[in-house]
Structures are given as C-alpha cells and as structure tokens.
Amino acid sequence: MKEGMSGRKHGAVTPCAACKLLRRKCGQDCVFAPYFPANEPHKFANVHKVFGASNVNKMLQDLPMHQRGDAVSSMVYEANARVRDPVYGCVGTISSLQQHIHMLQTQLAQAQAEVVHLKARQTRCNSNLGLSPNSPTNSCSPSSKIMGSYAKPIFDMDMVVDHAIYSDSIWS
Structure with missing residues (x-):
C-alpha cells in the first residue's frame, strides 16, 4: 500500500x-x-x-x-x-534575547572604546618619543606598561559604561 x-x-x-x-x-x-x-x-x-x-x-x-x-x-x-514558560511563552524568550543583545552591545561598546583609547595612547606616545609604532625600542606599547615597574589601569570602565548607557543612538 x-x-x-x-x-x-x-x-x-x-x-x-x-x-x-x-x-x-x-x-x-x-x-x-x-x-x-x-x-x-x-x-x-x-x-x-x-x-x-x-x-x-x-x-x-x-x-x-x-x-x-x-x-x-x-x-x-x-x-x-x-x-x-506558562506565564510569558514566546514573549519571555524574546525579552531574554533582547536583554542578551543589550549586554552584548554594551560589551562591544566597551571593547571599541578600549581600542580607541589604546590607539590614542599609542599615537600620543609615538609623537612624544618621535618613534614609529613598529619600533623595537617603543616603550609605550601596552605590553611594556604591563611588564613595567608600575601598574596603571589601561582603561577606565566607568567611562565606557556611561558612554554605552547614554549613547543608544550608536545602535539605532
């Protein structure tokens, strides 16, 4: 059949x-x-x-x-x-995914701000020392700061969080 x-x-x-x-x-x-x-x-x-x-x-x-x-x-x-999820159903799933997206956008904004900050620091160090960015004697590289005798935070997290919260227009 x-x-x-x-x-x-x-x-x-x-x-x-x-x-x-x-x-x-x-x-x-x-x-x-x-x-x-x-x-x-x-x-x-x-x-x-x-x-x-x-x-x-x-x-x-x-x-x-x-x-x-x-x-x-x-x-x-x-x-x-x-x-x-008997109470929220699909809406609960959508809300959870939106929260996850917001968290990832905040992390992305932090990473982008850190990149900008590091590039600015590198440019500033290079112009002050008159060295090229690829010079082996460049003491402004992030690794030389980490290995150096003093530890200074490379990045201010409060600035990035404030920037990410108040600049929603970036993601629109």
Whole structure:
C-alpha cells in the first residue's frame, strides 16, 4: 500500500495524532490530518493543551488552505513556548534575547572604546618619543606598561559604561 502526503495509507486509515489523542475516528476530510501526522503525537498534544482542539479546529477552518501550514507552525511554536514558560511563552524568550543583545552591545561598546583609547595612547606616545609604532625600542606599547615597574589601569570602565548607557543612538 502506498502512503499519501498526509501519512495515510490508501485503503487503510491511520488516525492522525489529533484524532488519536481525542480518541475519535479520523475521516478523509479531517482538518488536522495534514498538519498533525500520527508519528508526531507530541506536536498536537501541546497545541491541544494550550489552545484546545475546538479552537484549533475553528482557526484552521477560518483560514484559506495556503495559510494553514504557517498557522499550525505558529501554534506549535507558541504552545511549546507556553509549556516551557506558562506565564510569558514566546514573549519571555524574546525579552531574554533582547536583554542578551543589550549586554552584548554594551560589551562591544566597551571593547571599541578600549581600542580607541589604546590607539590614542599609542599615537600620543609615538609623537612624544618621535618613534614609529613598529619600533623595537617603543616603550609605550601596552605590553611594556604591563611588564613595567608600575601598574596603571589601561582603561577606565566607568567611562565606557556611561558612554554605552547614554549613547543608544550608536545602535539605532
């Protein structure tokens, strides 16, 4: 027997995951069958738990055929997010990712400010000593400062944090 697109065998009707979970007969005109195959029962279980079979059925019936696949994908994604985080669902994931982006942007601003600071220091040292940047006797290099007898912070972190917080226009 050949299998069709929806995972059904011609001649024998294999109930889709939705009909199997709902313990009902799965007919040829089942709205769930193309989107919830029998071999993926967890997919419908979460959607059913969050939205309810009746609501999913109504939503799918109200949509044109070409939009149903996307709607089911969205429902499955939201249902899985709601199972993981019942209060916030997808919004919690989005918020967490936005916080992570903000943290990374702050770190990037700090690194960029440190590069500018080090380049300015190098230029200032080179102009004061009359040396080229690649000169082996250049005592203004960061490594010579670290190895030297005194330890001075190369970079003021408060300046960068203030710059990163008050210069949101950089990222817009």
